[in-house]
Amino acid sequence: MATRDNKKVLKALTKKGFKLHNSNHIKLTLHHNGKKTGLTTWVSHGKQDLGDRMIGIMADQLQLERGEFQDLVDCHISASGLIQLYHEKGVVI
Incomplete structure (x- = not known):
């Protein structure tokens, strides 16, 4: 079973263009x-x-496969790579 540290997920997503709202x-x-x-x-x-x-x-x-999400969190996908991935999937952003 895969787990991810809550704080590391937040940090990785904010680096990719996600904004926080508490x-x-x-x-x-x-x-x-x-x-x-x-x-x-x-x-x-x-x-x-x-x-x-x-x-x-x-x-x-986030309309991602589990592996894509994990790659995003592990910084294998950049912010521009994420946008490109969404375009390839036909996700309107």
């Missing part, structure tokens, strides 16, 4: 060319690791 949970929305996109996911404020189930949920919310 409420009951941390909301991350992808911004591209200075504009908000419809791609959003949420993370708990807690310090626990993200389990396999939560990784899958976040990947689905």
Whole structure:
């Protein structure tokens, strides 16, 4: 079972163009060319690791395969690579 540190996921996503909005949970929305996109996911404020189930949920919310999401978090996909990936998938951003 794969797990990811909550803080490392937040840091990796913010480096890729996601902006944070704090409420009951941390909301991350992808911004591209200075504009908000419809791609959003949420993370708990807690310090626990993200389990396999939560990784899958976040990947689905961002319209990514689980492996693509893990590559994004592990910095194998850059911000421009993410935008290119969405274009290849036909995701409107």
